Amino acid sequence: MLLKNWKEFKSAFFHIVIADYLFIWQFLFPISLATVILCAVYFTRTILETNPYYVYNEALDMYSITADSNILPAYSNVINFMAIAVVSSILLNTVSVIKLKLMTQNLSTIERNLLFSTIASSVIxxxxxxxxxCLGYF
Incomplete structure (x- = not known):
């Protein structure tokens, strides 16, 4: 199908890409949200199974977390989950920083703020x- 003018192209583009994009995200957003929640619960379930609770230490004037059973084996799952989350976050943050740096137009204030927050969150x-x-392995 050859498009004869810009108006026809814009109309076809909207019907093919934008309308499908909105339809897809109405379906995919709840699924992606559920996936994130289920992954976090799956990797941290071993801590929940040890029945952790807070104990107040009057001498030090602070709270500490204790559990009914040995909680140290549960940290291996949490460290694996954190490693996967941080590595994927670093990759996505690096891609977004590169994309923003390679933009030839002037960056708007919002894009500069996004770049700064991306770099800051990655460092944190x-x-x-x-x-x-360090706490888990040493």
Whole structure:
């Protein structure tokens, strides 16, 4: 099908791409949200099974977490989940930073803020992952 003018192209583009995009995301958004929740629950279920609870320590004026059973084996699942989450986040953040840097037009304020928040969240996640890995393996 050859399009004769721009108006015809815009109409065809909307009917093919935009309408399908909206329909797909009405279906995929709840599924992706459920997938994220189920993955987090699956990898952290071993901690929930140990019945953790808070205990207040009056001498130190702080709360600590204890459990009815040994909680250390449960951390292996959490460390694996955190590693997968952080690595995927770093990859996606790197791709978004590269995409924003390669844009030839001037960046708007929103895009600059997005770039800054992406870099900041990536640094924070790397620090948290490093801290967790040090506590888990050393």
């Amino acid at each position: 996640q790397c620090a948290a992952a490093g801290n967790t890995a």
